[in-house]
Amino acid sequence: xxAVVHDRYGPADVLRLVDVPRPVPKDDEVLVRxxxxxxxxxxxxxxxxxxxxxxxxxxxxxxxxxxxxxELAGEVAATGSAVTEFEVGDKVFGVNPWxxxxxxxxxxxxxxxxxxxxxxxxxxxQAAAVCDGAILAxxxxxxxxxxxxxxxxxxxxxxxxxxxxxxxxxxxxxxxxAVCNTKNVETVRSLGADAVIDYTREDFTKNGQTxxxxxxxxxxHTFRRCAGSLNRGGFYLATDGWQNLVLALVTPRIGAxxxxxxxxxQYRKADVLFLKELIEAGRYRAVIDRCxxxxxxxxxxxxxxxxxxxxxxxxxxxxxxxx
Numbered sequence: 001x002x003a004v005v006h007d008r009y010g011p012a013d014v015l016r017l018v019d020v021p022r023p024v025p026k027d028d029e030v031l032v033r034x035x036x037x038x039x040x041x042x043x044x045x046x047x048x049x050x051x052x053x054x055x056x057x058x059x060x061x062x063x064x065x066x067x068x069x070x071e072l073a074g075e076v077a078a079t080g081s082a083v084t085e086f087e088v089g090d091k092v093f094g095v096n097p098w099x100x101x102x103x104x105x106x107x108x109x110x111x112x113x114x115x116x117x118x119x120x121x122x123x124x125x126q127a128a129a130v131c132d133g134a135i136l137a138x139x140x141x142x143x144x145x146x147x148x149x150x151x152x153x154x155x156x157x158x159x160x161x162x163x164x165x166x167x168x169x170x171x172x173x174x175x176x177x178a179v180c181n182t183k184n185v186e187t188v189r190s191l192g193a194d195a196v197i198d199y200t201r202e203d204f205t206k207n208g209q210t211x212x213x214x215x216x217x218x219x220x221h222t223f224r225r226c227a228g229s230l231n232r233g234g235f236y237l238a239t240d241g242w243q244n245l246v247l248a249l250v251t252p253r254i255g256a257x258x259x260x261x262x263x264x265x266q267y268r269k270a271d272v273l274f275l276k277e278l279i280e281a282g283r284y285r286a287v288i289d290r291c292x293x294x295x296x297x298x299x300x301x302x303x304x305x306x307x308x309x310x311x312x313x314x315x316x317x318x319x320x321x322x323x
Contacts, residue, residue, distance in 0.1 A: 003104035004297045005066040009049040012301040017294065020067075023101075023108040030086050030109060031078040034317045036128035037102040038071040039300045040160060046100075047301070051242075069102035071095050073118060073127035074317075083111045091118040093127035095135065097267045103297065105317055114267040119279040129286035129312035130279070133160030135271050137168050137217065139262045140237040144213045146172035153177045153204060153211045153229070156218030157193065158184035161239055163287040163311045165217050166191045171283055177211070179204055184310050187287065205229050213237060218307075223247055223259050232256045287311025294318075 001022045006014045025031045046068060049055050058064060073093040076086045086092065094115035101107045109115050114135070118127045146152065152169045156162040157178035169176045170192040178193035185196050197204050205225055212234050214226045219240025226236055238244035238261045247259035278284035289310040292300040294317050304313050 001105040002294070003067050003101075004069075004294065006047050006063060006068070007066060008062055009047065009055075011048070012044075012298045012305065014047065015298050015301065017297065020104070022106050025078055025080045025083075025108045027080040027082040028111050029080045030076050030083055030092075030111060030115070032072060032074045032092060032107055032109060032115075033077040034072050034074040034102055034105060034107060035124035036073045036317065037069045037315045038129055038132070038160075039069075039103075039297065039304050039313045039315060040071070040132055041304065042070065042132075043068045043103075044301060044305050065100050067101045067104055069104070069315075070097050070100055071128050071130075071132050072102040072107060073124040077106065080111075085111050086115075086117075091124075091127075092116065093118045093124075093130060094269075094272050095131035095267050097132075097265070103294070103315065112269060114269050114272050116269060116272040116276055119276045122279060125288060125291055125314045125316060126286050129160075129288050129314055130275055130284075131267075131272055133162075133312065134164035134168065134275050134284070134286075135267055136239060136265055137161050137165040137215075138271060138274075139265050140215060140239065140260060141165065141168055141172065141213075143260045143262065144215075144235040144237060146174045146213070148173040150174045150213060151177070151211045151231075152213040152215060153179065154193075154215045154217055155179045155199075155204070155221055156216065157188045157196075158287075158310050159218055160287075160309075160312050162217035163188070163191060164284075165215055166193050167278075167284050169215075171278065174213070177204075177209075187310060191287070210234075216240075223251075223257075227257055230257045234258070235260055237261075288314055290314070291316055 076090045152174045158180040177195040178188040179197045215237040223236045244261040248261040291314045
């Protein structure tokens with residue numbers, strides 16, 4: 001099978017499309033023929049070994065896992081002898097965290113992993129772009145006691161996590177203020193945001209407004225900078241920055257405002273099924289900026305690294321056939 005590999009850390013150019021052996025499913029696994037996957041900021045960070053200390057997990061001198069990619073949508077090509085939930089030919093979608101390997105034509109996943117039948121009426125490209133950003137957003141928002149009347153500000157509302165966060169916060173009946181750049185104002189508003197702030201024109205930390213929850217979906221702010229915009233008892237939801245791990249341990253015990261940093265994030269089949277229900281009910285959609293064929297993974301990666309993408313960047317495999 002064809003797969004995108006990186007044998008060393010470095011810029012996007014280290015990625016190569018080569019032939020590798022097709023994986024064989026174990027008794028409790030399914031083999032998925034991938035039709036679409038994504039490139040996200042986790043992929044770019046792992047490839048570049050940033051921050052440097054991540055090498056102690058991913059491989060000090062060379063990457064242990066040479067095939068990146070975690071999200072996928074495709075068809076079941078084979079099943080292990082113990083699998084009962086899926087059959088050959090089923091259309092599936094999900095996320096394969098920690099094991100990665102979806103920048104390829106095939107991948108094996110456990111039956112009990114974050115994998116489910118595809119929602120009705122969506123393409124492989126749309127399904128592939130659902131899980132990672134939405135599950136990360138869900139893991140943060142669930143810890144913030146969201147309910148009707150709660151005021152939530154989402155910074156970086158036009159990215160993968162941010163576009164998911166806006167829709168999920170509205171599902172929880174919160175009042176949502178989204179922060180993004182000028183070009184994405186209308187897109188974010190179309191997702192249900194009650195108010196939109198263009199950060200190129202206004203600094204939300206200086207406008208006098210306060211919120212019950214501030215969700216930094218892109219890791220560009222700090223708790224210190226945002227604390228003045230949080231109500232007493234408020235939550236700062238972080239998605240990046242190792243200092244937030246310390247703050248998440250300390251702030252629940254000291255002070256009236258709390259940092260939430262769900263590390264490690266939890267990817268569960270129940271969350272994939274929940275997202276499937278929202279999609280089929282018309283209450284969630286993945287936002288896709290660009291689609292590239294697998295052969296253009298370097299170009300796709302460079303675009304993600306501009307940090308200007310809206311929503312998700314999708315890779316199609318074999319032209320996304322069958323979608």
